[in-house]
Amino acid sequence: MIMENFNDYSLTTPPGHVPPYILQEPKPLRFLYVPMYSSPHNLQTCSTYNYVKVLIKKMVENRQCYAYVAIPEGTRDQCAELTDHPRIEVIEMKASKNQYRDLCLYPNELVDYFNELEGEKYIDAVLTDKALLIPFLKSQLYTFTRNGCSQIPVGWIDQFFMRPTEHSYMQEHHIRSQIWGFAEADFLVWASDNVKQEAFAVARKYVSPAVLRDIINKSYNWFSAADIQRLNKYLDQPKRKDKIVLNYAYATNDAYKYKEVFEILNRVYEGGRDVEILVTTSSKASIIPKRFKESNVTIYNALPQEEFFEKVATQAHVFLYMPDYSELSQSVLEQQYLGLVGIFPNKQWAKDTTYPGYPYLANNKDELEMYIRYVVDNYWSDEVQEVIRKQREFILERFDATNLALNIYDHMSKIIQPVNKLWRTKKDLNKLFWNYDEIDYDTWVHVIKEGTSMGYDMNNMPVARYGLAKNVFRRLMWDIGFIDTCDRPVPHFKRVARVEEDFDN
Numbered sequence: 001m002i003m004e005n006f007n008d009y010s011l012t013t014p015p016g017h018v019p020p021y022i023l024q025e026p027k028p029l030r031f032l033y034v035p036m037y038s039s040p041h042n043l044q045t046c047s048t049y050n051y052v053k054v055l056i057k058k059m060v061e062n063r064q065c066y067a068y069v070a071i072p073e074g075t076r077d078q079c080a081e082l083t084d085h086p087r088i089e090v091i092e093m094k095a096s097k098n099q100y101r102d103l104c105l106y107p108n109e110l111v112d113y114f115n116e117l118e119g120e121k122y123i124d125a126v127l128t129d130k131a132l133l134i135p136f137l138k139s140q141l142y143t144f145t146r147n148g149c150s151q152i153p154v155g156w157i158d159q160f161f162m163r164p165t166e167h168s169y170m171q172e173h174h175i176r177s178q179i180w181g182f183a184e185a186d187f188l189v190w191a192s193d194n195v196k197q198e199a200f201a202v203a204r205k206y207v208s209p210a211v212l213r214d215i216i217n218k219s220y221n222w223f224s225a226a227d228i229q230r231l232n233k234y235l236d237q238p239k240r241k242d243k244i245v246l247n248y249a250y251a252t253n254d255a256y257k258y259k260e261v262f263e264i265l266n267r268v269y270e271g272g273r274d275v276e277i278l279v280t281t282s283s284k285a286s287i288i289p290k291r292f293k294e295s296n297v298t299i300y301n302a303l304p305q306e307e308f309f310e311k312v313a314t315q316a317h318v319f320l321y322m323p324d325y326s327e328l329s330q331s332v333l334e335q336q337y338l339g340l341v342g343i344f345p346n347k348q349w350a351k352d353t354t355y356p357g358y359p360y361l362a363n364n365k366d367e368l369e370m371y372i373r374y375v376v377d378n379y380w381s382d383e384v385q386e387v388i389r390k391q392r393e394f395i396l397e398r399f400d401a402t403n404l405a406l407n408i409y410d411h412m413s414k415i416i417q418p419v420n421k422l423w424r425t426k427k428d429l430n431k432l433f434w435n436y437d438e439i440d441y442d443t444w445v446h447v448i449k450e451g452t453s454m455g456y457d458m459n460n461m462p463v464a465r466y467g468l469a470k471n472v473f474r475r476l477m478w479d480i481g482f483i484d485t486c487d488r489p490v491p492h493f494k495r496v497a498r499v500e501e502d503f504d505n
Helices: 002-008 047-062 108-114 131-141 172-184 193-203 209-217 228-232 258-270 305-315 330-337 348-352 365-378 382-398 401-415 423-432 441-451 470-479
Strands: 030-034 066-072 088-093 125-128 154-157 187-189 244-248 275-281 297-301 318-320 341-345 482-484 493-495
Touching: 030 047, 030 108, 047 066, 047 088, 047 330, 047 401, 066 108, 088 108, 108 131, 125 131, 125 401, 131 154, 131 172, 154 172, 154 401, 172 193, 172 209, 187 401, 193 209, 193 348, 228 330, 228 401, 244 258, 244 365, 258 275, 258 318, 258 365, 275 305, 305 330, 318 365, 330 341, 330 382, 341 365, 341 382, 365 382, 423 441, 423 470, 470 482
Parallel strands: 030 066, 030 125, 066 088, 125 154, 154 187, 244 275, 244 318, 275 297, 318 341
Antiparallel strands: 482 493
16 A cells, blocks of 8 residues: 555755655545435345445555545444544535435535635645536635645546437437536546446537547546455355256346346246246335245345345356346346346347457347357356356456556546646745644644744635635645655645755845
8 A cells, every 4th residue: 555655765855855745646635525315215136336435445445545435314333334433524414315416406505515715625626526516616626826735636436328229318508517517527437437427428519529529538447346245155155056047137127128138037937947936126126926925936035145146156156137228237247247147139239248249248139038048058068158258358458447447546646737827835835844844733723824924724724815725735745756645634744855945145
């Protein structure tokens, strides 16, 4: 971890030379994540939360950083995976069960806690799923004058790109505002090429070629919640061999064509294959047609993730996934990694999530059923096991959540700019803290208040039109040889370099 490398940095620099970054990448950061939760009333079955907890835990476990995570009001007791870590702080904020409304919902707590002029908490960067909010986040969190850091990067993560092809009706202004959010974002994280290219096509209608080029250039395929380390412990568990089990692991709604899926699965069963059908869904069991319950079907509702992984890894062999449109289903990746063979329609979204040459992409329903029958009959053959092995390697290379989370973090760290203005304030701070090697928050506040001519108080900064942002003082510490260790709720500074200056000039 980066904290172990402090001794790698020289404690002196040439006189008069102020390096733009004291610390090599990646820097210790404090950052905020503002998601849009798909099921804010029940985070344990919320696809957003399953991604959030993986992303944040991977960052704090592998980088020296401090994460603030917005969660829906009243859900703190559902967030043990986050609250059990000392460098993750959850912030309860208002959330709406209506996803369209929540994509536009701007909690006041964001401004109260995190604006760099007077907010009580310090941040270096922001992540959000809410594209429409990005221009407002920048306007509210930044200080618009030269007396602020003037740059807190905001990255957008693709969980909810609302598009006409997926939603039968969308207001024009919602699409346009979303695209402008992409333009204002400092970087964009996409689930797949399929989603990304469709977004670019929509954007062409609303932005200039130069703006579109900027959107394209700052786009990266770094989205995944496939927790490979967590899944690996299930790979050595023996898989059932007496029967082949067909799994259904999605909501029972029309978007997933569940009636057609069960019809195909049932035909395989009634066609003479001695198979069982396993249903691991977050939907109500009563939605499953009665006759499927009576025909060798076992149903589990809203399984905790660990139980889902265990049942899939040990009991299931094949699944059919056939929506008309899909971004990136984590359960698809998880099932494949755990040894299930996925049967898909021959669509671009399926090609984006399988290795080149994947054999089970069907052109019609007859082919879907044919592939299922073939895999049922040959699951334990060398041929099918090789497909499983190659797909697992593809997921490991392309969708390992740890690597992708660190790509996001390291990119945030890289694009944060130094505070090149306010050189006089920087020089004053260097002089005030010249004899310090480590500074706790209370000492830092006291020295600045007593040592500056204006008596700046980090706990009670003046709020004026051209006020000096309190976050500037923390960020300038980077440039005089300190880093915020990010190991506690308030800033704590440790020297990693010494910048020599002529304090008399």
